[in-house]
Amino acid sequence: MAAHNVRRDFRKVLDSAKLIGKNWAPREFRHRFVSLLSDHDIPIEDISRLVGHSTR
Template sequence: MVKSRRSLLLPQRCVEVLRALKAERDRAREAAGTAWHGSDLVFCTKNGTALSAENVRRDLRKVLDRAGLVATDWTPRVLRHSFVSLLSAHDVPLENISRLVGHTNTIVAETVYRKQIRPVMQEGARAMDAIFPTEPEG
């Protein structure tokens, strides 16, 4: 398994949630005593071992259900697409987005992940409105 060596600055909201989760995991490890088999993972099973892909999907479904969302509509992959699309819609340069998701170039982010929230056709309409304004200038 290849482990990522990238360091990312996290939004403050994420830092606070991760600190709370880490504290919760520390309490669980202490309570479990010798039954704890993991190391110092923040995201882990109830006995401290690494999560499997199925663990992640199951836990994501629980969170989505509690949030009142349709859990079957969301997967980790959909969240990744949404992350790229939201950054793109907020004018984050594609090169930066690609680096954030671990790509060596922009091709995959541009052709696979980025789904425009606002259709590109709006750009053409805005450009034409600027070229041919409905109100005469002056």
């Protein structure tokens, strides 16, 4: 699947949720997710695992 198609479909979902799709990208949701977990004192190892980082 091409990145352009993913972004387009992602924006459609956001628009249908009454958000402004053009203002968001998937990476921004990922960064926000990490920030929220960090703000709530979730251990960095758990955050890393949740966002798919390898243990290497």
